[in-house]
Amino acid sequence: MTSPSPELEHSARRLALKILIAGGFGAGKTTMVGAISEIPPLTTEERLTAAGAHVDSLAGVDGKTTTTVTLDFGRRTLTKPLPMTLFLFGTPGQNRFDFMWDELAHNAVGGVVLADTRRLADAFPALDFFEQRDVPFVVAVNQFDNAAHRYPAEAVRQALDLPADVPVADCDARDARSVINVLIILVRHALSART
Amino acid sequence: MSTDAHSAAQPEGQPSAAACVPWVDQDVQQVRPYVVVPDGRACPRYQMRLDTVLTATHTTAGAAPGTTQAGALPPEAAHALRLCRAGGCSVAEIAATIGQPILVTKTLLSDLIDTGALVIAQPAAPPDPDPDTGRPSAHLLQALLEGLEAHDFAVA
Structure with a gap:
């Protein structure tokens, strides 16, 4: 087997890190991935069928012969202080897709739970997932234009019954600076969990 | 019907x-997945995750798309190979671009690895992970933090 050419090797050997963005349907995951991705956000649709049950675990979806899980994907290259590629995965965060989550969570920096205050309960499966696997996470409250549903971060913390050390941040999933701010909070949180 | x-x-x-x-x-x-993958197999032979990066090798770097196997490559595999020539590509990105399910994509990529056209880039995962959790080291997290803070996302 031959090795890649030096220039290819260089870019392929960039450090790869990943952050997961989870939340209920319509919470703004695709928007958030797209806000900071240098490529247009890609979506893969996995169709899980009964025929594939031996490979695609369908535990917990008894009686369902086919289901679709979508996965958003984006990436961002950082050059300083080290050349690295940040992979962003947007996932629906439903328990029944645990097998895919486990693969995603492997070696992940951490997770962002994107909460929509109109449907806050949709965030619970993602919270459970990160808590169970001890993945550091922050809750980002996506501020939609609808002012009637704006709640302060503390109210969201109470409603979700979050531990005191989990950061809660307001964000605008469309705005790159706002999203990057959330990621910075996440990385700081992941770092503080180490010490 | x-x-x-x-x-x-x-x-x-x-x-x-x-x-x-x-x-x-x-x-x-x-096109049904069993047509895309020769012999209808659905089991990738190499361990790949969604963020595993693959690169094309010397053998095919200068050749026209799909010429290693003399045009025998399924179009999806040839497409995947082209993506990997441009400096490496992750499994998730390949699957989304060629429009195939992850498992089918991994199987196609396994075939390409077997022919020597692709290799799994090492390290696809961060080095020196935390020994307890397997997650990125504090050193790497610090670098990421600095990278995020320094990056000008206004140009995004």
Whole structure:
């Protein structure tokens, strides 16, 4: 087997890190991935069928012969202080897709739970997932234009019954600076969990 | 199927307006996964995750797409190979771009690794992970933090 050419090797050997963005349907995951991705956000649709049950675990979806899980994907290259590629995965965060989550969570920096205050309960499966696997996470409250549903971060913390050390941040999933701010909070949180 | 039966019932030479409407069905247009993967296999032989990066090797770097196997590559595999020539590509990105499920994509990529056209880039995962959790080291997290803070996302 031959090795890649030096220039290819260089870019392929960039450090790869990943952050997961989870939340209920319509919470703004695709928007958030797209806000900071240098490529247009890609979506893969996995169709899980009964025929594939031996490979695609369908535990917990008894009686369902086919289901679709979508996965958003984006990436961002950082050059300083080290050349690295940040992979962003947007996932629906439903328990029944645990097998895919486990693969995603492997070696992940951490997770962002994107909460929509109109449907806050949709965030619970993602919270459970990160808590169970001890993945550091922050809750980002996506501020939609609808002012009637704006709640302060503390109210969201109470409603979700979050531990005191989990950061809660307001964000605008469309705005790159706002999203990057959330990621910075996440990385700081992941770092503080180490010490 | 009803459209099929309907058109079959039409006398030859007298197509009705309804019979001229092309039978468009999402499921039928899509090439079935067992056709995409030669021999209908659905089991990737190499350990790959969604963020595993693959690169094309010297053997094919200068050749036209799909020429290693003399045109024997399925179009999806040739597409995947082209993506990996441009400095490496992750499994998730390849799957989304060639429009195939992850498992089918991984199987196609396994074939390409077998032919020597692709290699799994090392390290695809961060080095020196935390020994307890397997997650990125504090050193690497610090670098990421600095990278995020320094990056000008206004140009994004």
